[in-house]
Amino acid sequence: MSALLHILRSKLRMFLAMPSSPDTGTVVRSAGSFVVFGSFAVGAFFFSNFITAYLLETVGIGLFLFHRFIGMLLFVFFVTVNLGNMVVAFTTLYRSPEVSFLLTAPVSYLNIFIIKFLDNFFYSSGTLFMVGLSVLLGYGVYFGYPWHFYLLMMFGVMVPFMFLAACIAVIVLLFLMTLAPRVNFRVLVGGIVLFYIGQIYLYFTVTSPVRLVQEVMKFYPYVNLYFGSLDPVIAKFLPNYWVSEILYFYVNDNFEAVGGYVALMLLTTAGLFVLLLAAANGLYYRTWLASLSLKRLTVKRFEAKDMVFAFGRRSWFAPVTEVLLKKEFWQFVREPAQWIHFVVMMGLLTVFLSSVSTLSIRLESPELKAVVYLVVFIFNIFLINAVALRFGFPVMSLEGKAYWSVRSAPVRLSSVYRTKFLVTAAFLVLLSVAVAFLSNIPYLFVRSVTDLATGRMETVTPHDDVRALAWMTIALTPVVTFALVSLNVALGAVYADFAEKNPVRIASSQGATMTFLLSIVYIVLLLALYYYPTLMVFNAELKQVPADWRVIRFAAASIAVPSLLLAAGVHIAGLRSLRRDLA
């Protein structure tokens, strides 16, 4: 125990340490981070406050439905924290040089595990915690809650909720690592990916937001009632459900139920943590040793000499471009942290797209239609941004200490930068067009929809302006994607960490977090600019009149032009920073 406390104290000292010789660049970056983090927190607060007011007052969905939507968002949040912890945990628990260092000292394996687990939890959940807290404040202020509500929610609900997600993630990881030497590693990873995708699919199938809205709306305008009987039994065992119940019962002053759910949350988290420690006590060191030979297992099949990307094969690219492209390719496919994460993200994207492309509910209110349309649009952009952050942000850092080979060769730094950017951008722009098209299918073609009031299926032909809006969105998405990839790659150059080899850690560093927050600010501005034209189109559809396309074209130009300017600006900054760092 004393060794554990000793190390934790040292870690705290390191966390609080100031840079030894802060230069202007470091000070500006730190100040910038502070401003961005602060602005983002304030933005998230106002956004959450506004959305709460909008959904409850303007759209009038009622407290029950509102809290069920919160429950669904919390499910996504839980899975995000869970997956984030699992992916980063592999690096933190099995690839960290600190573990090798501590293993040679008389520190028990369990203590090493606890240190690295906590390290992992704070590292991968810090930003999400800040986002959650700001959103909670926005929500709480709307209802005018006293200060002790926030204390209860923070320490009795949010922290245990996220800790629970982290515990489950690491238990699954320990289990995976125990099986890894015995089972084909790819089959194992594939199994886990399918498990997570299946879990998300099942959740949204079982809880069915569409059916829930239908059922509740049958009682319109009495939508504030408690419709607990509509909840599927399985959902009641999930922690996101407990949180939404805590919030719902708090609004309704049912503090007995609040206490019950808080106790359930705390006890479950404590139980899972004990289980995790028991598992780690027996498995951690064993799996750490096993992880040393894991790399050998994962790279073997990427050795095909006759592949298009084999260095020996000629291509029609210029020699410099060719080797840079091939180097990028091989570095990507031979790094398990890269392709595993890529497969997971593409899997989730497929599930999301298969759901939205067949979305078939009929809504009457133009406001609700605009909200649904923009939620899908913004979610697409978020997904693209997540992929850009995860794979675009680290590209410059990943060149790592091997930069000397490129820098000492007669190659311009800008060529290296451009190649790395274009590879990422080309893939993501194509992906974004596919995503935008698939998610706009319900707005482009004749389809069958369910009328929420009657529950009957009807055939609907999209209004001309709605169809035009969908095409406009499809055209805008690649422009927005280009800007986001630029932001991620360029700021990845500004915050390059050439000492870090692991892409997951680079993509969750402070610089990456700041980039993520800046991207969100950009996406929120996008949302603000696109909201009015979208609402106008759905209003025009309702009234069966033509929409004013000057407004829509102006909004589109207001998004496209600054996006391209932003892309140009950040590239200049990124390249300049890279030149300075490598001078």
Place this chain on the structure above:
Amino acid sequence: MIELHNLTKTFGPFTAVDDVSLSIPAGEFFGFLGPNGAGKTTTIKMMTGLFTPTAGSIRINGFDVVKEPLKAKATFGYIPDHPYLYDKLTGREFIYSMGGLYGMRKETLKENVQRVIDLLELESWVDKKTEDYSQGMRQRVTFAAAFVHEPKTVIIDEPMVGLDPRSARIVKDTLKRMSQNGVSIFMSTHILEMVEELCDRVGIINKGRMVFLDTRENLHRHKAKYDGKLESVFLELTKEADE
């Protein structure tokens, strides 16, 4: 004291260390030589708990490294070739934190930290953060951190990486003095002159097997068979690996 009994480590079909046995008594300075990929680092990693042996056993100062890892680790200090330091700590803080890991009492720790700082002449820069250190400075702080808990055994992997001549001299003198004071030292290196200068006994490993194990005196006699150079003995014994 270090005892390796029939130590073997395999990675799939590849045998990295093959049936190595060795006993290093207290106060002996042992030099461990071998070409690249011969099994030196694998042996050291097994001794320090970073690999588990496939077969055989390792006892350090009477404790089995696999069965009683914490007790064994408490008795030795380890200096890797590329040391890990906490970048945001100063050198002095790092040495303190290492002492804490070995459960040292505060009073003794404070005394010992200053002792190793003086011993390795770190005073002028030890209060700067380690992120600003050169490779040689990092290496010297690692030595200090490994010595702070007064280990009975020191295990070193390539001690001279990045050290300038003066730092190298300081390190060599310190190691020699420790060995004279009863500390057993296991040192893996590529620098043959250093082995000749410091070691009481020398082991040469090639393709995982110990191909030479004898005292420095006998090594000198062995050298005479060639052209009087250790380099020639080394090249002859590891010939197969080079071809």
